[in-house]
Amino acid sequence: MLQKNKNFSVPALKDWVLVAKTAVPFGLKGQVKAYAVGEETDFSQVSFLIFQKSPPLKKGEERSEGNFPIFTFPLLKARLAESHLIFTLEGIKKVEEVEPLKGCSVYIDAKEMKPLADGVYYFRDLVGKKVFLPNGFEVGILEDYYQNLQQGLFILSAKDKTEILVPNIPGTVVSVGEDLVFDFEEDLLTLNAKKKS
Numbered sequence: 001m002l003q004k005n006k007n008f009s010v011p012a013l014k015d016w017v018l019v020a021k022t023a024v025p026f027g028l029k030g031q032v033k034a035y036a037v038g039e040e041t042d043f044s045q046v047s048f049l050i051f052q053k054s055p056p057l058k059k060g061e062e063r064s065e066g067n068f069p070i071f072t073f074p075l076l077k078a079r080l081a082e083s084h085l086i087f088t089l090e091g092i093k094k095v096e097e098v099e100p101l102k103g104c105s106v107y108i109d110a111k112e113m114k115p116l117a118d119g120v121y122y123f124r125d126l127v128g129k130k131v132f133l134p135n136g137f138e139v140g141i142l143e144d145y146y147q148n149l150q151q152g153l154f155i156l157s158a159k160d161k162t163e164i165l166v167p168n169i170p171g172t173v174v175s176v177g178e179d180l181v182f183d184f185e186e187d188l189l190t191l192n193a194k195k196k197s
């Protein structure tokens with residue numbers, strides 16, 4: 001049976017950074033494969049990973065370790081393989097030992113993220129800011145950011161409770177300050193908007 005690794009204390013939930021989803025066994029030597037999402041990460045700085053089967057937190061929600069077990073493992077190696085990340089974990093050497101991690105989301109501690117230069121931001125630091133168009137129109141709030149190896153998407157929550165998906169392409173982010181200014185085709189306000197449940 002898979003046991004929690006006691007070498008690391010789980011960081012505060014606000015310090016969890018999503019890096020991959022839908023973990024599955026890979027190969028015969030106990031490696032873990034997962035879809036790369038979230039912030040681009042320099043794994044040479046990362047000493048351990050957090051695995052949990054519950055979905056990523058939404059604003060205002062709380063995660064319960066009792067309902068969704070948390071596992072932490074020292075990270076020996078991480079590498080990219082197309083749109084996936086392959087992790088080698090200390091203490092896992094057989095494919096059977098990865099089975100309990102199937103479907104988990106994978107997080108790292110924000111404290112282990114590489115420091116950025118002035119004027120460069122991690123997207124997680126921008127979540128919660130108001131988003132405006134260059135003409136001053138208030139679109140809504142930046143609720144989340146989804147990144148895989150092909151495409152990044154800003155997830156905006158509009159005033160009318162719709163969710164708007166905006167591709168992160170060059171020129172989308174015009175300025176970052178107390179608020180954000182995005183430049184995108186206004187058709188996106190209705191084209192891919194959907195009511196939040």
